[in-house]
Amino acid sequence: MNRRLCKALAALSFTFWVTSSAGADAACRQALALGLDVSGSVDEAEYQLQLQGLAAALISDDVRASLMCLPDAPVRILVFEWSGQDYQRVLIPWTDITSPSRLKAVSEQLRSTTRRQAPPTTALGQAIQVGAGFLNQQPDCWKRTLDISGDGKNNTGPEPHHVNNSPEKIGDIVINALIIGVDATSRLSHAELSIAELTAYFVHRVLAGPDAFSEVAIGFEDYERAMRRKLLRELAFLSMSELNQ
Numbered sequence: 001m002n003r004r005l006c007k008a009l010a011a012l013s014f015t016f017w018v019t020s021s022a023g024a025d026a027a028c029r030q031a032l033a034l035g036l037d038v039s040g041s042v043d044e045a046e047y048q049l050q051l052q053g054l055a056a057a058l059i060s061d062d063v064r065a066s067l068m069c070l071p072d073a074p075v076r077i078l079v080f081e082w083s084g085q086d087y088q089r090v091l092i093p094w095t096d097i098t099s100p101s102r103l104k105a106v107s108e109q110l111r112s113t114t115r116r117q118a119p120p121t122t123a124l125g126q127a128i129q130v131g132a133g134f135l136n137q138q139p140d141c142w143k144r145t146l147d148i149s150g151d152g153k154n155n156t157g158p159e160p161h162h163v164n165n166s167p168e169k170i171g172d173i174v175i176n177a178l179i180i181g182v183d184a185t186s187r188l189s190h191a192e193l194s195i196a197e198l199t200a201y202f203v204h205r206v207l208a209g210p211d212a213f214s215e216v217a218i219g220f221e222d223y224e225r226a227m228r229r230k231l232l233r234e235l236a237f238l239s240m241s242e243l244n245q
Contacts (some may be wrong), residue, residue, distance in 0.1 A: 012064065027073035028096070030145060031138035032234065033131045035092075037150040037180070038106055039083040040120025046220040048114050050149065053224035054079070055110040059103060060228050066235040067097045074098045075235065076141060077106065078134050082127035084119030085157040094138065124150055124206065125158035128175060132163075135173050142174045145234055149223075151180035164208040174209030177202045178230055179216045 036050050059065055065216055067075050077205065079092035097103050131146040138144060156162055164170055179202050181195030195216060202214050216224035 016193040021110050026206070027084070028138065028141040029070060029073040030143040031076045031078075031094075031135055031141035031236070032145050032147060033078045033080070033128050033134045034147045035088075035131050035149065036079070036081045037083070037127075037148075037152075038081045038087075038118050039117070039122040039152065041152050042220075044115060049111050049220040049223050051113055053220075053227055056224050057105040057228040057231055058110075059107045063228060063235070064100065064103060065229045066105060066232060068100065071098050076138060079106075079109070079110065080134070081118070082130065083123065084121040085123040085126045087123075088116045088127065089118075091115065094134075119133045122150070122152050122154055123157040124148070124154035125160040125163045126156075128160055128163045128206070129158065129169060131175075132171075132173050136171070137240050138168075144162070146173055146175045147170075147178065147230065147234065148175065148206060149178040149180060149227075150206075151182075151220075152198070154205075159205065161205045164206075168210060172209065174212050175207055176212055176230065176234060177206050177214040178223075178226055179214050180220060181216055183219060 034054065036054070038047060038050075042050070058067075058210060076094055076096050077092060078090065078094045080088055080090045082088045092106055092109060095102065095106055097106070128146065131148065133142040135144040135146060164175065177197070179198055181198050194217070199214060199216060207214060213230075214227045215230040215233075217223045
């Protein structure tokens with residue numbers, strides 16, 4: 001982490017904090033909700049690769065440095081898993097990442113999580129709706145980001161793009177995606193979507209908000225690397241224009 005950039009952002013964030021209407025409360029520079037796909041296409045081994053990958057990515061040196069850059073204006077994290085329309089389970093409630101020890105505790109809690117029975121269906125639109133609801137609980141945060149992981153298309157409930165087109169629900173929330181694809185040489189049947197097809201679906205149906213982006217993991221074994229790359233991009237410094245809003 002570049003210390004000069006960190007100091008510059010600290011000065012800017014202090015100015016923003018003392019002049020904003022939220023200045024009387026603790027500053028929150030970003031609310032980040034992470035939704036993990038646990039639908040029927042995800043087996044027990046893949047479930048653990050997802051959890052362990054996120055746990056490891058959060059405490060990797062570069063991600064930890066980004067999270068710790070402004071402890072007086074912390075990132076606030078929530079982690080939930082989702083499958084069918086009526087299954088969304090919070091694994092980590094809203095937690096301000098104010099110290100390495102708190103970050104480590106979040107990572108350890110993820111590592112010790114055990115799977116619960118969940119519907120086999122993939123209610124991606126409902127997951128977005130629920131994730132946006134969590135983020136709407138954090139109106140004081142300068143930036144609000146929903147990070148959805150998934151390995152397939154929506155097959156029940158509202159379509160993702162219909163949810164995204166509801167300004168009263170989404171507002172200024174940015175929706176990014178971690179797409180878990182299957183390499184062409186590893187596909188077991190034509191029923192499995194190609195990475196190109198799945199990426200196009202997420203780009204056109206799931207991503208929303210300014211500078212929204214997707215990251216691709218080539219299978220669940222690649223989840224940790226892809227999550228680390230995505231977190232670094234999501235945690236990138238707020239621009240001057242965002243701070244001056």
